[in-house]
Amino acid sequence: xxxxxxxxxxxxxxxxxxxxxxxLIAMAEEDNRVVVLDADLMNAAGTKPFRAAFPERTFDCxxxxxxMIGVAAGLxxxxxIPFTHTFGPFAARRACDQIFMSxxxxxxxxxxxxxxxxxxxxxxxxxxxxxxxxxxxxTIPEMTVVEPCDVVSVNKVIRLAKETFGTWYIRLHRKPxxxxxxxxxxxxxxxANLLKDGTDVTIIAMGYMVAEALKAAETLAAEGINAxxxxxxxxxxxxxxxxxxxxxxxxxxxxxxxxxxKNGLGSAVASCLALNCPTPVEMVGVQxxxxxxxxxxxxxxxxxxxxxxxxxxxxxxxxxx
Amino acid sequence: MNVNEVKKFAIDIRKETIKCIGNLGVGHIGGxxxxxxxxAVLYSGEMNIDPKNPAKDDRDMLVCSKGxxxxxxxxxxxxxxxxxxxxxxxxxxxxxNLPSHCDMNRTPGIDMTTGSLGQGASSAMGIACANRLKGxxxxxxxxxxxxxxxxxxxxxxxMFAGAKKLDHVICFVDYNKxxxxxYVQNLCNLGNIGKKFESFGWNxxxxxxxxxxxxxxxxxxxxxxxxxxxxxxxxxxxxxxxGYSKIEGSLGSHNMPxxxxxxxxxxxxxxxxxxxx
Numbered sequence: 001x002x003x004x005x006x007x008x009x010x011x012x013x014x015x016x017x018x019x020x021x022x023x024l025i026a027m028a029e030e031d032n033r034v035v036v037l038d039a040d041l042m043n044a045a046g047t048k049p050f051r052a053a054f055p056e057r058t059f060d061c062x063x064x065x066x067x068m069i070g071v072a073a074g075l076x077x078x079x080x081i082p083f084t085h086t087f088g089p090f091a092a093r094r095a096c097d098q099i100f101m102s103x104x105x106x107x108x109x110x111x112x113x114x115x116x117x118x119x120x121x122x123x124x125x126x127x128x129x130x131x132x133x134x135x136x137x138x139t140i141p142e143m144t145v146v147e148p149c150d151v152v153s154v155n156k157v158i159r160l161a162k163e164t165f166g167t168w169y170i171r172l173h174r175k176p177x178x179x180x181x182x183x184x185x186x187x188x189x190x191x192a193n194l195l196k197d198g199t200d201v202t203i204i205a206m207g208y209m210v211a212e213a214l215k216a217a218e219t220l221a222a223e224g225i226n227a228x229x230x231x232x233x234x235x236x237x238x239x240x241x242x243x244x245x246x247x248x249x250x251x252x253x254x255x256x257x258x259x260x261x262k263n264g265l266g267s268a269v270a271s272c273l274a275l276n277c278p279t280p281v282e283m284v285g286v287q288x289x290x291x292x293x294x295x296x297x298x299x300x301x302x303x304x305x306x307x308x309x310x311x312x313x314x315x316x317x318x319x320x321x
Numbered sequence: 322m323n324v325n326e327v328k329k330f331a332i333d334i335r336k337e338t339i340k341c342i343g344n345l346g347v348g349h350i351g352g353x354x355x356x357x358x359x360x361a362v363l364y365s366g367e368m369n370i371d372p373k374n375p376a377k378d379d380r381d382m383l384v385c386s387k388g389x390x391x392x393x394x395x396x397x398x399x400x401x402x403x404x405x406x407x408x409x410x411x412x413x414x415x416x417x418n419l420p421s422h423c424d425m426n427r428t429p430g431i432d433m434t435t436g437s438l439g440q441g442a443s444s445a446m447g448i449a450c451a452n453r454l455k456g457x458x459x460x461x462x463x464x465x466x467x468x469x470x471x472x473x474x475x476x477x478x479x480m481f482a483g484a485k486k487l488d489h490v491i492c493f494v495d496y497n498k499x500x501x502x503x504y505v506q507n508l509c510n511l512g513n514i515g516k517k518f519e520s521f522g523w524n525x526x527x528x529x530x531x532x533x534x535x536x537x538x539x540x541x542x543x544x545x546x547x548x549x550x551x552x553x554x555x556x557x558x559x560x561x562x563x564g565y566s567k568i569e570g571s572l573g574s575h576n577m578p579x580x581x582x583x584x585x586x587x588x589x590x591x592x593x594x595x596x597x598x
Contacts, residue, residue, distance in 0.1 A: 035454075059450060062484070067443045067477035074384075074447015077425065077433060078455070082447075097437055098474075102444050106434035107426050 004182035017046030073102035088114030092133035118258035119299035129291025135263030137169035145236040147171035147207035152181035178211035192239040198228035202246035209256035216310035247279040261285035280320035282313035331361035337396035341409040343584035351561040351574025353393035382432040386441025387466035388422035403430035439472030468500030483522025490552035497561035518554035531557025
């Protein structure tokens with residue numbers, strides 16, 4: 001397993017949905033079990049090229065998320081590998097029971113893509129802004145729950161999902177994102193990626209907050225604080241080994257997520273630590289609030305999902321060490 | 322189809338269903354007994370299946386979306402040789418492979434896990450899509466309850482099947498007129514079920530006596546003969562608790578205690594029906 005971190009974390013130029021669709025097409029060319037389902041959001045998901053390439057293996061169900069998940073379960077029961085897409089809230093909230101029973105409980109191989117994580121729902125506003133999806137999905141036994149953060153990780157995670165039997169929930173940001181990885185990186189289910197080693201504190205981040213965590217680590221380094229940064233792209237199964245090593249070796253943890261801290265990454269890390277190695281923790285994330293409408297940069301400030309907030313919480317946790 | 326043989330099979334299914342629920346002492350007896358006759362027809366040669374090879378890839382498949390009719394499906398499968406009859410005694414007991422609601426990962430011959438109502442409708446459509454992709458001519462049979470079709474997901478699936486022209490889907494509606502809290506017409510009147518399906522691009526066939534194996538068989542033959550690119554809904558006018566007169570048509574039969582005396586009484590009644598054949 002190797003992780004190669006990009007030297008420059010500038011905003012990428014490629015939309016993540018473009019990488020998503022290209023990866024699906026590449027996989028479908030190699031494996032005729034790959035099928036794509038959507039609930040009238042193929043335009044948003046950028047998967048129309050998939051439909052053009054594989055019309056018979058594309059099922060646009062119309063605005064019926066529950067049925068889409070059930071149809072995917074039926075396809076899976078006959079050996080296909082369905083990738084379904086809708087916005088995160090409609091996957092995790094509206095189709096929760098279908099994901100639970102027809103997919104996870106029935107031991108199916110359905111890959112549920114929920115797009116527009118947290119504040120990236122932006123101008124669609126609070127109704128469409130999932131701060132709870134990862135938590136809801138994580139509470140279902142045997143689910144794998146993941147959030148890639150850049151072009152390379154989207155490619156690797158989607159491929160890994162295809163190769164790994166089981167029902168997955170995959171949070172997908174559709175637009176360009178800061179570059180975190182080089183293409184040589186391997187992703188392994190249940191293994192966090194070490195982006196920067198450090199000895200004073202560990203920042204455990206996910207999705208949108210990974211790039212913010214890297215920025216925060218630079219700021220902290222300038223102040224003489226050596227922070228470790230982990231990308232916990234696989235929230236479930238959680239890499240408890242990496243969490244406990246961080247606790248033992250750095251003695252303080254800050255979690256960072258574009259999600260409610262309740263039942264999110266913060267809760268998962270804190271639960272692991274409480275049971276195995278009580279350690280001071282601070283959590284950057286949504287403090288149990290609903291979302292609201294606005295551009296991403298406004299919402300990032302509004303919900304304190306920023307590198308500055310990670311720096312502030314890091315200083316707070318260091319004082320508790 | 323040998324009518325007397327199928328009728329006899331239906332009686333045998335009823336006997337095993339009542340015995341296994343009685344063995345436990347409680348269960349979903351009413352809605353299990355109402356679908357016995359369609360199960361008897363399907364598993365008497367209508368379906369392309371092989372009990373010795375339950376995983377035969379191009380087989381016809383059944384999704385019993387009203388998963389609580391599991392005991393009737395299990396009895397049918399046991400009588401067909403999918404697993405030993407003695408296994409029926411384990412119904413709903415700790416560690417069983419015959420849970421209250423159908424589970425494809427536990428029971429040989431069960432094609433889809435069901436239980437949360439409405440979901441089997443969608444998974445059946447997925448199975449039909451898959452079989453079409455595989456180039457199979459196989460049929461996907463779906464059984465939904467009348468109370469169950471109050472679920473919106475059933476109509477999402479119906480709309481989908483009509484739009485995608487899933488003409489190898491046959492959906493049976495077990496119209497026994499009863500649901501848990503009241504008669505269906507009092508709680509959430511379904512109106513004209515067949516017309517509802519037709520408006521979603523289906524054919525519909527109304528079976529006057531949905532517990533008559535000859536009428537059911539004729540309806541399936543009719544459905545297969547239409548060949549207009551549409552799926553077909555067959556509305557079976559059934560009787561909840563059919564076959565055990567003491568509970569027939571009763572709301573309370575949905576999930577009720579069944580003691581040894583009741584089992585004996587039901588067996589005597591079903592034996593009389595056998596003799597009359």
